[in-house]
Amino acid sequence: MSLAPTTTDGGVTPRQLLILAIPAIVLGAFAALLLWSLEQLADLLSGVLWTTLPGALGVDPDGWWIILILTLTGLAVGLGLRFLPGHGGPDSATTELISPPLKLRVLPGLAVVTVFSLAGGVSLGPENPIIAINIAIIVALFARLLPKVPAQMAVLIGGAATVGALFGTPVAAALLFTGIVAAVKGGGSLWDKLFLPVAAAGAGAVTMHLLGAPPLAFDLPAYGSPQAIDLLWGIVVACAATGLSLIALFLFPVFWRALHALRSPILIPLVGGFILGILGFIGGPITMFKGLTQIGELLQDPGAYDASQLAVIAGIKILALLVAASALFRGGRIFPATFIGVALGMLGHVLIPGLPLGLAVACGIVGVIVVVARDGWLAIFLGVAIPNDITLLPMLCIIVLPAWLLVSRMPAFQIIPPAIEPEPAEAR
Secondary structure, three states: OOOOOOOOOOOOOOHHHHHHHHHHHHHHHHHHHHEEEHHHHHHHHHHHHHHHHHHHHHEEEEEEEEHHHHHHHHHHHHHHHHHHHHHHHHHHHOOOOOOOOOOOOHHHHHHHHHHHHHHHHOOOOOOOOOHHHHHHHHHHHHHHHHOOOOOHHHHHHHHHHHHHHHOHHHHHHHHHHHHHHOOOOOOOOOOHHHHHHHHHHHHHHHHHHHHOOOOOOOOOOOOOOOOHHHHHHHHHHHHHHHHHHHHHHHHHHHHHHHOOOOOOOOHHHHHHHHHHHHHHHHHHHHHHHHHHHHHHHHHOOOOOOHHHHHHHHHHHHHHHHHHHHOOOOOOOHHHHHHHHHHHHHHHHHOOOOOHHHHHHHHHHHHHHOOOHHHHHHHHHHHHHHHOOOHHHHHHHHHHHHHHHHHOOOOOOOOOOOOOOOOHHHHOO
């Protein structure tokens, strides 16, 4: 049976969608299992590095140990990038969330250096590497088992499955991929194109819940009815967060060039790890790691932090994100960016006590994510999901607009290398 589009408007038939939904759902569950396995391995190693070893040695894990472990993490990542097959894949600073599929031989090395980064406390999330790994595997499986399915559809399924697993809901993938799919030329209904990615995303999200992954939501007071003054202050907080994120955007290539001036793939993450250790020593563990658990720590007792503490936490996390993303560590920027948005939103609430906490946090997230992810839908989704309050949605649909205008003509939060260097001989 041909799986090529056969309907008069250029789309696939319902029967074809139904048949392809089965492998899409299976692969969605597979993508979630792979993400869960990678995170479990990173958590296991993290427990050894940050609990078992310092406990056995009788040292304070929140003191000089931070500098030591992050420096050694940088060294381990650097050695992996230099000697593992495929050299850990492309620099995460130069890749988008959804990128062309990698060669399969690159994946083990990419997984190893990603686990090192996650376990060692580097301020990056798992999203870019795990999406790249899942896309590569799923594209290879489709090419072998269902060669008539376009590679582009396999990329969408792999990416959507992982996004659904990462955020615990297919809605995030549907919103994110709406813009991607809409840009694809060709006939057919948009929902025909989204059908299989949403199926894979749903399977990924359900699988992560069944595996016991924590939800991407935190208990904050419900917002309630919209108020005009809240709209004004919400725009102020969101645009302020956007402005600070734009400063980080323009500093990103400066950090990247400064660290890459060292040239050595071992020395760059080693120095980056040492700098991250200094930042972690100053800011404490709450400014380390990918940021999801640390968001829960921030929101557990919002009153425990004053304006200066929140400003320091957000500032150090911004610097840590820039250093980590510039120093060849493999990882994504959305999770640490969400933490920064939460901290800036809490700072806005402290400075503007009349602005409800949930709305302030949501506005901070929106302001940062529109810069880092360059996607208004994802910014709105995370702004609603983190406070776990659907009543924020009407306000955020307006608040996101001026924030988006500030970034619409700005470059992406991504490094464009000055030239593509030839692949090392040992990687071929």
